[in-house]
Amino acid sequence: MLKGNAIVGQSGGPTAAINATLAGVIKGAFEREAIGTIYGALNGVEGILKGTICNLSEIIKGEADLKLLSHTPAAALGSCRLKLPKMDEKPEVYEQIIDFFKAHDIRYFFYIGGNDSMDTVAKLSAYCAQNDYEMRIMGVPKTIDNDVMGTDHTPGYGSAAKYIAASMQEILRDTAVYKVKAVTIVEIMGRDAGWLTCAAALPRLYADVAPDLVYLPEVDFDMDNFMEDVRAALEVHPNVVVAVSEGARMADGTYVGASAQSGVVDAFGHAYLSGTGKALELAVKEKIGCKVRSVELNILQRCASHIASKADLDESIMVGAAAVKAACEGTTGKMMTYVRTSNDPYKVETGSEDIQKIANMVREVPREFINERGNNVTDECLKYIAPLTFGEPDIEYENGLPKHFVIK
């Protein structure tokens, strides 16, 4: 048994579940005999390099704190976007980190984050092995984008998907009240993969409302087809709702958002950056001329923990604790994963994967999850997503607002 202290850090963009994974790591560390104190690195690996850390063994007083932490959006330890240099280029950075680990008797490092964090995990564990300092370093993925290879889905996706589906259902009710022809375009995050936009169609499985059209980056966007689709939908009912990924692009690779920029310039002649939704709004206004509005869900997609998915939070805690268990049992340099063992009833287990095998690859929405015309998703796609959004965490409110756990 490798005995020592542990440190945990968070990196990359916020999600509603990244603190649930943190809570899982802390819980796991508390339960393991091998681990003494669990430290938190402030602002990810930057905190290790600068020595700005906190003592989570003291800060977290018990189950109630862990629960509140798991319901708190964004990264409670702060985040960074730092990628470690190559080992042979700047070995002093690695030496500094190992010295820090040694000084605090740290033998376990858990890094919750995206691609850059997994890169850090791989490099650092290789360095430790080469330099005979026994460390267990594990990565836990987090991204609302669900585009990581080697895992059934990613921690954080289910909550973002639930927010998007519930918001879409509410937008559909809102737009349905008038009888005047109108088009509403909802722009959803996802530059390279359309998983979040797929979730906008979830109400179709259960409710009497659904977006009419769904466009993902995985299928080339064609403006003429789009106009034809919108016109056809307007024949069916007056209120047409479109869900579109920010990353939707034409056959030549141009982003739909960029297509409007080309024609729009500011007072200095600079291209004016509009979003994908805004570009389509302008296009519909010009070509069809009916009432049209675009809505950008924006950063609330990744931080709306008041409507987080219980399945997502529970799994995020589970995978955090499983990372600690795996490390204590000897695993190092790997990324934790989800393995779906059954869909009906939905069951999931944790696993781990070699980071080298999956790093810097994008898991796109498979073509068979998209209809032939490329303007909607299949029921199979929605059945894959649905269980990830199930269940409502018991969010604690005070004075009308959700309570959050703050690490000073």
Place this chain on the structure above:
Amino acid sequence: MLKGNAIVGQSGGPTAAINATLAGVIKGAFEREAIGTIYGALNGVEGILKGTICNLSEIIKGEADLKLLSHTPAAALGSCRLKLPKMDEKPEVYEQIIDFFKAHDIRYFFYIGGNDSMDTVAKLSAYCAQNDYEMRIMGVPKTIDNDVMGTDHTPGYGSAAKYIAASMQEILRDTAVYKVKAVTIVEIMGRDAGWLTCAAALPRLYADVAPDLVYLPEVDFDMDNFMEDVRAALEVHPNVVVAVSEGARMADGTYVGASAQSGVVDAFGHAYLSGTGKALELAVKEKIGCKVRSVELNILQRCASHIASKADLDESIMVGAAAVKAACEGTTGKMMTYVRTSNDPYKVETGSEDIQKIANMVREVPREFINERGNNVTDECLKYIAPLTFGEPDIEYENGLPKHFVIK
């Protein structure tokens, strides 16, 4: 006792509470001996003119339906934006309505809506009185904007305020994770009054986070002062968050959103309409040059019933039922109001006001609720808003999504 049937309609823009008021009217009608059947007019007064109505006495089976209806966003009966013509210009419209009422033995009409609906209530009750058809016609206001005279606040405002405050708190957590200087501008609804934007500052009363700057339409917006404010805030901490009303405008009356349009044109030379948030984003980018992002809360402010305020929904049901009681006791041609009898503990009663006295006036945020510099709101302002956002309704979820009540 005036015996007869009743009809209820909804009009104007959706809110998260307009169906709670509908539920209150239905509940009130069920309880009153004077009222036989309660009908629903589809798409407001349009439904009365076209004869498209539904029988709510049959559709609503009991308490469970009323509860689900009160948790459903937007107008379950559909809405319209129709204003009745003047009586002496088109008396045939009024005759048609009265004929419809007579044909269905309707003696009670409840209209939930904005200014146009209150105008309809006033005109129609005057016409009935002149033509000796005894009717009781009552208006119940609804608007997320909280800008109606004669009432302490409006049904629908508390829920929108809660959504804005909770979303702002989440955005503040999200933006706080990095240490790089960044400005986030959140654009909030409200063209003539800043009540919704005030709500963005609510976290200040309870949490460790708050928007740094708050700009309302009630104070002239000055671009130089704004830049100075943002620069000063960036000195205090790296992540500055600004809340701004869509209706913020300069001393000369120009909207801040319009100021950017003047310099931005599309390929055809048309002014490009950007929002207020986008305009300030561009300005900060140009003048300060740090990372900057704008977020528009958009229509979710008025339809996010999944995080409705229990106080708002309970009061909306109460005021709907109170409208029925008042009508049965002989009141007609008036608008229902809220009277706050105590703030600590918060207590509210219903009343009614002459529509003529309050129609077409805007209740702005009083100057004493805004700080001297005009870049934030006072604690007094927040204490006025806070109790309207308290409490969480027991939202029913199914398959991960809130359940809604649908009137076919």
